[in-house]
Amino acid sequence: MIQARGLTKRYGEKTAVDHADFTVEPGHVTGFLGPNGAGKSTTMRMVLGLDRPSGGDVTVGGRHYRDLGAPLREVGALLDAKAVHPGRSAYNHLRCLAQSNAIPRRRVDEVIGLVGLESVASKPFRGFSLGMGQRLGIAAALLGDPAVLMFDEPVNGLDPEGILWIRNLMKDLAAEGRTVFVSSHLMSEMAVTADHLVVIGRGRILADTGMREFIDDNATSHVLVRSPEAARLRPLLAGRSWRVDVEDERTLQVHGATATEVGDVAADHGIRLHELCAVQPSLEEAFMQLTGDSVEYHAGALAGLPPGLSRAGGDGA
Numbered sequence: 180m181i182q183a184r185g186l187t188k189r190y191g192e193k194t195a196v197d198h199a200d201f202t203v204e205p206g207h208v209t210g211f212l213g214p215n216g217a218g219k220s221t222t223m224r225m226v227l228g229l230d231r232p233s234g235g236d237v238t239v240g241g242r243h244y245r246d247l248g249a250p251l252r253e254v255g256a257l258l259d260a261k262a263v264h265p266g267r268s269a270y271n272h273l274r275c276l277a278q279s280n281a282i283p284r285r286r287v288d289e290v291i292g293l294v295g296l297e298s299v300a301s302k303p304f305r306g307f308s309l310g311m312g313q314r315l316g317i318a319a320a321l322l323g324d325p326a327v328l329m330f331d332e333p334v335n336g337l338d339p340e341g342i343l344w345i346r347n348l349m350k351d352l353a354a355e356g357r358t359v360f361v362s363s364h365l366m367s368e369m370a371v372t373a374d375h376l377v378v379i380g381r382g383r384i385l386a387d388t389g390m391r392e393f394i395d396d397n398a399t400s401h402v403l404v405r406s407p408e409a410a411r412l413r414p415l416l417a418g419r420s421w422r423v424d425v426e427d428e429r430t431l432q433v434h435g436a437t438a439t440e441v442g443d444v445a446a447d448h449g450i451r452l453h454e455l456c457a458v459q460p461s462l463e464e465a466f467m468q469l470t471g472d473s474v475e476y477h478a479g480a481l482a483g484l485p486p487g488l489s490r491a492g493g494d495g496a
C-alpha cells in the first residue's frame with residue numbers, strides 16, 4: 180500500500196504537489212492521471228525518496244522509502260527507462276541491481292525471460308529501441324519480486340503488442356495481490372487497465388475513486404441520433420429542453436433524454452432515423468470534464484472540430 184498524507188513539494192515559488200492525500204491499495208491497478216505538469220512524476224519521485232517532500236508524508240507498506248533495507252524487494256519502479264549506462268548490457272544492468280539488493284542471480288534470468296529480452300540480454304543498452312528499453316525498465320522493477328510497483332508512462336513508445344503485454348502484466352500483478360500504481364496520458368488504455376483512479380491537477384488531488392464512479396460522477400451519457408432530416412429534428416428536440424449538439428449535418432448528440440424519448444419525438448413527426456443509440460461516457464470525457472480548469476499548457480486553437488459541434492451545448496434551452 181502507498182499512503183500520502185498532506186504530501187507537498189515546492190520548487191521555489193512553484194508548488195508542484197499541494198497537500199496530497201491518497202491511498203493506493205493492494206489488489207488493484209490504480210491509474211494516476213493528470214494533465215502535463217500536474218505533479219505525477221514529482222509525487223512518484225517522493226514515494227521513491229528521490230525528492231524530499233517540503234511537507235507531509237508518503238509511506239510504502241507503512242514505512243518511508245529511506246527506511247527500507249532492500250528497497251527493490253519492497254517497491255519496484257519504472258520512472259525513466261533511459262536511465263541505464265549506454266555501454267552496459269541488459270543482463271549486467273540487472274545483475275548490478277540484483278547484487279546491491281541481495282537478490283539471487285537466477286532471478287535476473289527469470290525477469291529477462293518474463294519481459295522477453297532473452298535474445299538481446301547481452302547487447303549494450305545503447306542499441307535498444309524505446310520498447311526494449313521499456314521492457315528492461317519493467318524487468319528492473321520486477322527484479323525484487325516486490326509487493327508494490329509503480330510505473331510512470333509504461334506504454335510510452337510501445338507497439339500494440341507491447342501495450343497489450345503491459346496491460347495484462349499489470350492486471351496479473353494486481354490479481355496476485357500487489358499494489359500497482361501507474362501513470363498514463365492514454366485514457367483509452369487506462370480505461371481498460373485500471374480499476375481505481377487517483378487524479379491530480381495543479382498539484383492537488385481532484386479524485387481518489389473507483390473507475391466506474393469516476394466516470395459516472397464526471398460525465399453523462401447521451402443519445403446519438405443519425406437522420407437525413409437532422410435539421411428538422413434538431414429544433415423539435417431542443418424545444419424539449421434537451422441539450423442538442425450537432426456532430427455533423429446528419430448526426431446529433433442529445434443530452435438529458437433517453438433513446439426512447441428521442442425516437443418517439445422523431446416518430447411523432449414522421450422523421451426517418453438511420454441510427455439511434457445511447458452512448459456511455461468515456462474515461463476521456465470524464466477526465467476532460469474534471470481537469471479542464473487544471474490544464475496548465477493549452478494548445479493555441481481547437482483545430483479540427485466539426486462545424487456546429489460545441490462542447491458548450493449547441494441549441495439546448
Ligand SMILES: Nc1ncnc2c1ncn2[C@@H]1O[C@H](COP(=O)(O)OP(=O)(O)OP(=O)(O)O)[C@@H](O)[C@H]1O
Nearest residue numbers: 190193194195213214215216217218219220221222
Ligand atoms: N526539479 C524541478 N525544478 C523546478 N520545477 C520542477 C522540477 N520538477 C518538476 N517541476 C515542476 O513541477 C510541476 C510538476 O511537474 P511533474 O513533472 O511532476 O508533472 P507531471 O504530472 O509528471 O507532468 P507530465 O505529465 O508532463 O510528465 C511542473 O510545473 C514542473 O515544471
